[in-house]
Amino acid sequence: MAWQPSSRRRLLIGGAAVLDAALIGTGGALRALSPGEPPRLVDEAGHRIAGSLSERVFVPINGIRQGIIIQGRDPSNPVLLFLHGGPGMPEFFLNTTHPTGLENDFTVVWWEQRGAGLSFSADIPPQSMTVAQMIADTVAVADYLRDRFQQDKIYLLGHSWGSFLGIQVAAAAPERFHAYVGMGQVSYQLQSEVAANAFLLEQYRALGDTAMVRRLEAAPVSRADGLSDAWLRVRDDAMHRLGVGTTRDMRSVISGVFIPVWRCRAYTICEKIAIWRGMAWSRRFLWDEFIATDLTTRIHRLDLPVYFFTGAHDLTANHDLSRMYFDQIDAPVKGFYTFDASAHSPLFEEPLRAREILRQDVLFNRVRLADGPAGD
Structure with a gap:
């Protein structure tokens, strides 16, 4: 999700006002909504699924304490590392407003990147906020997950800014991943x-x-x-x-992002404040490079299967530009999927179809010829 500095300032100013009003008007209600615990995974009867995993962990990644939310029905399932958008905007909250169900098929890892959300700290050296460092952090997180879950390779999914980061990670360290999935894949953001x-x-x-x-x-x-x-x-x-932003049903950032973040029980009040502080802080260092970089001139080959999930109504990362970029990439397996009812976030907007593709195609390194070329 590629929000800009001016929007960020409005969110921060509005956020302070909303928070003050909430604390004054409702007393402990906001605190009650902020236990800092991701929801337990439960079955149809509401009982906790035995052996399931739903937790927050903090891991030292390249010298910085970084926060991760992990959920999975069965920890032996394949691991999927989700790279959020922004820069600097965690997306676990979207899984509460637009449930994906990914935790039924994967052990899903919602890592909050250096300087973002759970990983925000005013003590992070500003000089470390670079794309190169973010790539190195992603590789280190992948290695932590490979070791913890005893899996030689994991799956990598990047969304928006996360796709800008993810495709560079996939090019730099293909041996660590079964496949790369780009959702709202950035090519040349300007x-x-x-x-x-x-x-x-x-x-x-x-x-x-x-x-x-x-x-x-x-x-x-x-x-x-x-x-x-x-x-x-x-x-x-x-x-x-016009319904061509984050999701087709989202009519404003305030109602679709700001308020849901404050309602998300996975974070404490201080951590919710850190989400907005981290978004503003991260973009000071990363936004200009993100906008100006033309990936089509940098990455032409990936040595692992590649899949693009693109919303037909996506204006944040233009659908046609993503398709043109996909066509020029050389990879052992390629799959391009257009989601006709989606804008920028097909996994959250059409989760049943997205999960079916992940289960039937991505897990088996194949594609449906009706949706895209099979590659080499």
Whole structure:
């Protein structure tokens, strides 16, 4: 999920106001919603599944204490490492509003990256907040999981910024992973932003929304000049109103992200505050490189199976750009899947189909020819 600095400032300011009001108006209610415990995995009758795993752990990763939420019905299942978006925005909360059911098929690892959420600390050296360090951290987390669960290889899934990071990890350390899955796969984010700006202008003109058209016309975006401050202020609102942002059913970041994070019981109050602090802090260091990097000129071959999950209505990471990037990648097995009812987050929006693909195709390193070429 690629939110921008201006949106971030609004969230932080609004967050402080919401938190103050909640603490004053409801007393301990917010604390009751913040035990800092992920939900237990239960069966249809509501009983805890024997042997299941639902826990938070903190692990030293390359000198920094980093937080991880792990859930799985059976810890002997394949391990799936989920790389969240942002930069700096954990996504476990989305699994509470849009349950994926992944924990039934995998031991799912929701790692919160250096500087994000459970892994945020003001003591993290700013000079360590680089893409190269994030790649090294991801490899170290994978090694921790391989050792803990006694699995020679695990699965890697990156979403949005996590896909920008994940495909670079897959290229750097393919021997550690069975396969790489890119959801909302980034190719060249600046070009995607230019395409989003043009699409939104066309749509709002067709709708006759003159107020939004004026805002967008005053918010230039170009490959030559980059993203204007005005674009950063209007982008999220314009996308979510049309259902082409994070999910098709999300109409604002406040109702779809901010409030659900405060309701998520996996975090304490202090950790929820750290989510917003970490998002703002992380993007100070990582956003510019994320926007400016053209992956299509950097990574052309991956020595492991590669799968892209792309929403037909995704404007955050443009569907057509993801498809063009997929077509130029050389890999032993390739699968491209378009989710017709999804925007930027197919796994959360169409979980049944996504899980079926993961079970039937990804776990067996194969593809359905109707959805994409089989590669070599």
